[in-house]
Amino acid sequence: MSSSTSSSEQRYLLWLALFSTPLFLFLCLNYLFLRNAGELMAIPTIIALQQNPDTFCLYGTALYGDTFRYKMDALALRKPDIVTIGSSRMLQFRERFFAEPFFNLSNTVSNLNEGQDVVEGILKSPHRPKIVIFGVDFWWFNGAYIPPIPYRPRAEPLHQFEGYFLFKPFLWLKERKITTQDYIHTILHPAAREDPCNIGIQALKRRSGFAPDGSQYSFIDPDVGAASDGQENPFGEIAQIRAGKDRYTYAPKADPRHAQMFLRLIGRLRKADIEVIVLFPPFAESVADALRQEGTHYGIFDDLREQMRAAGIFFLDATDPSTFGSTNCEFMDGVHSGDIVDARLLLWLDEERRQDGLKPVGNTLELRRIVEENAGRAMAVDPRVTTTKEGDFLHLGCKK
Secondary structure: OHHHHHHHHHHHHHHHHHHHHHHHHHHHHHHHHHHHHOOOOOHHHHHHHHOOOOOOOEEOOOOOOOOHHHHHHHHHHHOOOEEEEOOHHHOOOOHHHEOOOEEEOOOOOOOHHHHHHHHHHHHHOOOOOOEEEEEOOHHHHOOOOOOOOOOOOOOOOOOOOOHHHHHHHHHHHHOOOOOHHHHHHHHHOOHHHOOOOEEOHHHHHHOOEEOOOOOEEOOOOOOOOOOOOOOOOOOOHHHHHHHOOHHHOOOOOOOHHHHHHHHHHHHHHHHOOOEEEEEEOOOOHHHHHHHHHOHHHOOHHHHHHHHHHHOOOOEEEOOOHHHHOOOHHHEOOOOOEOHHHHHHHHHHHHHHHHHOOOOOOEOHHHHHHHHHHHOOOOOOOOOOOOOOOOOOOOOOOOOO
């Protein structure tokens, strides 16, 4: 009986070994793939590579969704005089747009509690900027969409390897996000050592990710497609606005608890002798038109403006891009502006500042050059990133 049991155990162990050995080998290959793609690189190493003046490294991770630690560590190293903070809608502001050293801290805030995390990080940083451009999304103040909850600091660590990451390459291969050729090439050639320098799957595959200045370069879609016939609108936000759904849940006023929290954050920055510019980022022109047409449901905009004025806060309401000469064609989508939009916006901001006797923040000559050479495009041409010609990816009949 014991001999039979021992024989069964041996067969079980043999089958287990036959099954697990190939899996183990493939997981080892997946580890090499992730390591060579830069996905397992420590944040200090990523930042150090990006500060090399001889390369233009993009960091585009496909594993980590929270970039707070990366941005805050880079802030301490780069020591900028001007920073932008906010959601992904603020990511196209670039260092060359500004007259002083700049870093983009955006894509770290999706609600006011996260905004407090960033403000705390700035105040605790060994280097504090002179100017903060604080981009705010109106839905942060909508208590029906984001109910106020007590503030809790972010949990650490925020950039930690998880075992299931080793199975991700299987999924990417299955979904054709990477090819077998991509997989093999990356195993054999570390991406960060090649030219152009790419850290992370998104950067490696699409040349998309965070630049050394913290701004984001998005994938340039060369698809010119077909212009819309007028029956279909590429901006899904418009239907949400008409129906009052999700981020566009109707809001007659800002929730007072959200508003008070925001004013406290501004007050803390000011107390630290940091100038604060509040910015309501632009929507694509068609989306801004829809918000205006449904204005009776969105009194929150007027309420926020009045509260900013009452608090003596300098703010720029760029909700409607036509105010400063931009159009749909210069947007990435309905809520994300492109380079040219933000270049125009900064020129407008500086006009307002000059009228108030304040020093401009933008590099005027460079901003004008960018607008003149790239008007109508979403992205300014930058051969360090790609030479791909931008197409009419919104299918609006835009001439690129």
